[in-house]
Amino acid sequence: MFVIDYVIVHELAHLLESNHTPRFWNIVRTQAPPMEKAKAWLKENGQILEEDV
Numbered sequence: 019m020f021v022i023d024y025v026i027v028h029e030l031a032h033l034l035e036s037n038h039t040p041r042f043w044n045i046v047r048t049q050a051p052p053m054e055k056a057k058a059w060l061k062e063n064g065q066i067l068e069e070d071v
């Protein structure tokens with residue numbers, strides 16, 4: 019499921035870059051092509067999965 023993939027990539031990208039910098043989003047974008055779709059889904063379905071510590 020694309021959202022799961024996105025969340026995993028997102029969390030893994032945080033291992034490389036802890037903040038939501040342009041560099042961070044570049045990492046996510048290269049690893050998860052359907053990122054925009056996943057972000058839209060998460061926006062619709064709440065923030066539960068987006069755990070930024």
Ligand SMILES: [Zn+2]
Pocket residue numbers: 028032038069070
């Ligand atoms: Zn994050």
